[in-house]
Amino acid sequence: MVNTMDRPVLIGLDWGTSSLRAFLMRDGAVLDTRQSPEGLQHIGTAGVPGFERAFAAIAGDWLQSWPTLPVVACGMVGSVQGWREAPYVRCPADVRALATNAVAVASGSGPRILIAPGVLFDPVDGTPDVMRGEEIQVAGALLHEPAWSARARIVLPGTHSKWVDVDNGQIVRLATHLTGETFAVLKAHSVLGRLMRAAADAGGDSDTAAFVRGLETAHHSPGDLLHHLFAARTLGLTGRLPHDALADYLSGLLIGHELVSALARTTDADTHPLVLVGEPALCRRYACALAHFGRPADAVLGNTAPQGLWALAGAAGWLAA
Amino acid sequence: MVNTMDRPVLIGLDWGTSSLRAFLMRDGAVLDTRQSPEGLQHIGTAGVPGFERAFAAIAGDWLQSWPTLPVVACGMVGSVQGWREAPYVRCPADVRALATNAVAVASGSGPRILIAPGVLFDPVDGTPDVMRGEEIQVAGALLHEPAWSARARIVLPGTHSKWVDVDNGQIVRLATHLTGETFAVLKAHSVLGRLMRAAADAGGDSDTAAFVRGLETAHHSPGDLLHHLFAARTLGLTGRLPHDALADYLSGLLIGHELVSALARTTDADTHPLVLVGEPALCRRYACALAHFGRPADAVLGNTAPQGLWALAGAAGWLAA
Numbered sequence: 001m002v003n004t005m006d007r008p009v010l011i012g013l014d015w016g017t018s019s020l021r022a023f024l025m026r027d028g029a030v031l032d033t034r035q036s037p038e039g040l041q042h043i044g045t046a047g048v049p050g051f052e053r054a055f056a057a058i059a060g061d062w063l064q065s066w067p068t069l070p071v072v073a074c075g076m077v078g079s080v081q082g083w084r085e086a087p088y089v090r091c092p093a094d095v096r097a098l099a100t101n102a103v104a105v106a107s108g109s110g111p112r113i114l115i116a117p118g119v120l121f122d123p124v125d126g127t128p129d130v131m132r133g134e135e136i137q138v139a140g141a142l143l144h145e146p147a148w149s150a151r152a153r154i155v156l157p158g159t160h161s162k163w164v165d166v167d168n169g170q171i172v173r174l175a176t177h178l179t180g181e182t183f184a185v186l187k188a189h190s191v192l193g194r195l196m197r198a199a200a201d202a203g204g205d206s207d208t209a210a211f212v213r214g215l216e217t218a219h220h221s222p223g224d225l226l227h228h229l230f231a232a233r234t235l236g237l238t239g240r241l242p243h244d245a246l247a248d249y250l251s252g253l254l255i256g257h258e259l260v261s262a263l264a265r266t267t268d269a270d271t272h273p274l275v276l277v278g279e280p281a282l283c284r285r286y287a288c289a290l291a292h293f294g295r296p297a298d299a300v301l302g303n304t305a306p307q308g309l310w311a312l313a314g315a316a317g318w319l320a321a
Numbered sequence: 322m323v324n325t326m327d328r329p330v331l332i333g334l335d336w337g338t339s340s341l342r343a344f345l346m347r348d349g350a351v352l353d354t355r356q357s358p359e360g361l362q363h364i365g366t367a368g369v370p371g372f373e374r375a376f377a378a379i380a381g382d383w384l385q386s387w388p389t390l391p392v393v394a395c396g397m398v399g400s401v402q403g404w405r406e407a408p409y410v411r412c413p414a415d416v417r418a419l420a421t422n423a424v425a426v427a428s429g430s431g432p433r434i435l436i437a438p439g440v441l442f443d444p445v446d447g448t449p450d451v452m453r454g455e456e457i458q459v460a461g462a463l464l465h466e467p468a469w470s471a472r473a474r475i476v477l478p479g480t481h482s483k484w485v486d487v488d489n490g491q492i493v494r495l496a497t498h499l500t501g502e503t504f505a506v507l508k509a510h511s512v513l514g515r516l517m518r519a520a521a522d523a524g525g526d527s528d529t530a531a532f533v534r535g536l537e538t539a540h541h542s543p544g545d546l547l548h549h550l551f552a553a554r555t556l557g558l559t560g561r562l563p564h565d566a567l568a569d570y571l572s573g574l575l576i577g578h579e580l581v582s583a584l585a586r587t588t589d590a591d592t593h594p595l596v597l598v599g600e601p602a603l604c605r606r607y608a609c610a611l612a613h614f615g616r617p618a619d620a621v622l623g624n625t626a627p628q629g630l631w632a633l634a635g636a637a638g639w640l641a642a
Binding site: 120122127128129130160175176177178179181182185186188189190191192217222223224225226227228229230231234235237238240254257258260261262264 | 441443448449450451481496497498499500502503506507509510511512513538543544545546547548549550551552555556558559561575578579581582583585
């Protein structure tokens with residue numbers, strides 16, 4: 001319940017593929033939070049009525065209490081498959097550019113909703129890269145520690161890990177690594193998963209030694225990922241690793257290969273803060289790996305999307321003065 | 322039909338996970354061949370009776386005509402999940418070592434079946450690697466061109482690509498790359514496959530330019546596979562590649578990363594024959610990639626398992642003099 005003294009001034013929505021999270025906010029802080037499984041996958045082809053229903057279900061009573069609250073949203077809700085497309089903004093981009101290019105959509109529940117755009121990094125001599133949702137988490141991280149705006153590398157581990165370089169308040173570079181999704185599909189659908197799936201029935205904690213062994217294999221020969229993957233089978237077949245340690249070995253391999261690649265992408269990365277943002281257990285894995293590679297993280301934050309949505313609303317002039 | 326003048330002297334079985342192939346042979350040549358879907362996956366938990374039934378179905382009438390024919394087999398039929406386990410032989414291993422360590426099993430159809438072992442490469446300072454079935458294809462390739470026995474690198478592209486080094490008639494080294502299976506699971510189950518699956522409905526030929534673009538991306542920065550994978554989405558999203566070219570781009574990326582890694586594994590690989598063995602369309606892809614990387618294949622062979630089974634039978638003394 002929200003204390004009547006803490007009158008909220010903003011509703012923020014973090015609306016992704018697999019879930020919808022809503023934040024009732026004041027002074028950059030979260031007064032109340034809710035989560036629903038009605039991400040884009042769940043809404044499917046229901047279209048605008050599907051988004052309307054999900055929004056009313058998660059925030060309808062908040063709006064009955066405070067009908068004039070502004071609402072801002074980020075994530076896949078602004079994609080082509082979302083409620084309304086908010087086209088990508090090009091790097092360099094700061095939170096003002098995100099606010100300027102955000103798209104407002106009317107809702108049947110009362111207020112308009114301001115939907116943040118994603119960010120496109122499109123180097124002349126490379127392949128394009130994109131994110132949608134993480135740019136708001138980056139804005140939230142910069143609100144957490146304004147000194148990082150000068151220069152920092154924000155790392156958001158996940159299904160699609162994002163390495164985001166910030167310079168002078170702007171997102172200037174972006175690299176996605178398909179680490180989490182590669183792990184998930186290999187575990188669920190490849191020969192590597194067979195021994196793991198059998199072992200998973202037993203439950204059990206994660207195996208740090210196996211994880212570190214995977215890291216070291218990646219560190220030792222960084223170009224050999226496709227070969228290394230097979231070791232996540234043979235180490236089990238030959239009894240060198242217990243079957244319930246193979247998933248951690250594979251995790252170490254993949255995160256290790258991501259880190260070797262990403263840390264090599266800039267030569268001066270050591271001189272700027274490196275900040276992990278995201279789900280705590282996964283961030284712990286990355287923090288362990290970074291420390292093992294001699295480049296420990298300077299900070300580890302949880303989900304900074306609420307603070308990023310707050311920053312977006314402020315930059316858009318949607319917060320009452 | 323088999324000409325009665327060509328009285329066969331051997332039945333060879335190439336019995337893998339997804340299929341069973343039978344060869345009626347004489348003088349190292351195939352007189353008749355059959356294929357059935359009754360690989361280990363199909364037999365499942367049926368056990369020995371399942372193997373008996375599949376063998377009788379594919380070769381029963383051959384054995385009625387020639388009841389004393391010897392039968393030799395290779396592939397997953399000799400694994401723990403197979404008809405009878407034939408434990409791995411360690412490198413270095415030649416076809417005599419395979420014959421010595423083969424395991425004979427009785428069959429209800431009459432003859433005993435000699436099942437070839439797999440091969441284990443277990444370096445002191447590395448991870449173990451294994452193959453089961455490919456060692457017989459290697460023996461077949463060496464029968465095709467005896468000069469390769471002195472020294473050669475035999476490459477068997479596939480779900481699990483095998484790079485097999487031969488020295489003085491022996492398999493001395495082995496490296497598996499999970500290239501084909503990684504391609505398959507990413508295409509079928511990851512976000513990368515969404516644009517591809519939509520395009521695949523249109524049919525269409527392979528896109529060589531997209532394949533080569535993938536190769537060059539791998540060649541340019543070999544440690545960055547997990548990052549490169551995401552380009553198989555963003556190049557489609559941004560319209561830089563048509564959606565029906567994305568699968569070929571992904572194929573080029575993965576095969577390119579395999580080649581950069583595998584070609585770097587020995588420094589003197591250029592001085593020895595490099596031979597591709599396997600399914601023709603896939604071998605063409607690898608031949609194109611090898612040529613693009615300045616190390617063209619010296620020969621390309623189809624399935625050499627029949628000749629390898631012939632060599633195994635000879636080395637085991639199972640061929641009439």
